[in-house]
Amino acid sequence: MKHSYTAIVARSFIAGLLLVGWGSATATSFPERTIQMVVGFPGGQSTDLAARQIAKGMSDILKESVIVLNQPGAGGGISHRTVKIAAPDGYTLVMGSTGTLAINPSLYSNLPYDPLEDFEPIVLATATPHVLFVSGKSPINNLKELVAYAKANPGIVAYGSAGSGTTGHIAMELLKKETDIDMLHIPYKGSPAMVNGVIGGDVIVGFEPISTLIAMQESGLVKFLGIGTLTRHPGFPELTTLAEQGLPKLEVVPWTAILAPKGTPAPIIEKLNIVINEVLKDPELVAEYNRNGRSILGGSSSDAKNHLEREHARWAEAVKISGSKVD
Known part of the structure; x- marks a missing residue:
């Protein structure tokens, strides 16, 4: 049976509308059960602490539990592989870092995930010198x-x-x-x-x-x-930088970001982005971060995507210069 081009386009258009409608409806009801945020490091590490603070705030806003699951090992690679193969429904997220998202791709010969292709960036979270x-x-x-x-x-x-x-x-x-x-x-x-x-x-x-x-x-x-900042930190003005001491290009200010599996519907990504940004604006959290020398980032999912791409390239060069490699 032959189908006219017009009929095919019409059906495709209707299917697209249904898909958008489904995604919007899904986001409206999301979440309906516990969300897992996977962290590739042990409890007590800076990435873990940030994840737990954000998870608590998300739970309060969403009225559903957001729990942190620690899966250390392989430089954080185990946790990212777990989320890579998880269902793209917003219920399994990963708190990534400079190490797992920007350094590992150039350091490891057989990395089981691609930071730029296997995930949907949701939001930048924190930065800590x-x-x-x-x-x-x-x-x-x-x-x-x-x-x-x-x-x-x-x-x-x-x-x-x-x-x-x-x-x-x-x-x-x-x-x-x-x-x-x-x-x-x-x-x-x-x-x-x-x-x-x-x-x-x-x-x-x-x-x-x-x-x-x-x-x-x-x-x-x-x-x-x-x-490891290029200029003195406003919270610790008496602490000299490594740049001042003879390493003008050595900037060590790692960041964290929250991502979902590739294919997670855009409306769910947007809802999670809005919620996490709201958590990051909490006055008590902001005050605590300022006291501890940390910074809150936030922003759109596009901001997170662009940042990942820039940092991926920057740290690839750093790994090359360092001569480091892990098989």
């Missing part, structure tokens, strides 16, 4: 002294990271290259273990989000050698 830190008992007080110590002990000094492929790992490899020092890399299973390793003297130094270290710095457990 890293600080270079040592134990409070360390004789090292700044970048110059760290470099001198490492050069006096080549191949013996070790640094810790929260895992291979994390922002702290790649940033330290860049630092090594820029300062021409040789340090061993000890990857830990998450930030808490790495921080304990630095405090206990198992490793000399590490990069970590400032928000998780403020109380430890105030109590003398750790010392800050410099912050």
Whole structure:
């Protein structure tokens, strides 16, 4: 049976209208059950903490539970694969980070997901500058002294990271290259273990989000050698930048973003974006983030998509310069 071109176009148009109508109706009733937000790092890490704060706010607004599921491993890759293959219905989300979304694609040879093709970006969430830190008992007080110590002990000094492929790992490899020092890399299973390793003297130094270290710095457990912002942080004006200390291009300010599986209906993405932006505007949350040196981002899903593309390219270059690779 032959069908006229006009008839085919008409049917396609009607089908499109039905699809849009279905998506709108779905978004109106969404959610009708618990939403899972998957995080690729252990509890207590900065990405996990941000996810739990946002999940709580979402639960309050949506009147449905939003729970955080920790799936650490493979530099966050396990969690992203879980969400990649989940049903695209808005009930399984992932809290991604600079490491999982911008660094891993260039670092890992067989990454089980494509950050730019396998997900629908919903919103940018947070940003937190890293600080270079040592134990409070360390004789090292700044970048110059760290470099001198490492050069006096080549191949013996070790640094810790929260895992291979994390922002702290790649940033330290860049630092090594820029300062021409040789340090061993000890990857830990998450930030808490790495921080304990630095405090206990198992490793000399590490990069970590400032928000998780403020109380430890105030109590003398750790010392800050410099912050990874290009200009001084308004919340910590006395803390010198690594740029001031001789690394003008080293910017270490990782971010987080929330994404859904590819194919999640646009109306659901839009609803989640609106809700999360509302959470991020909460005055108490904003005040807490300001106290802890963190920034709230927010914005549209298009903003998130464009940011991911830019950061993907920027960190690909950083990984190349660092010479790092994980098979």
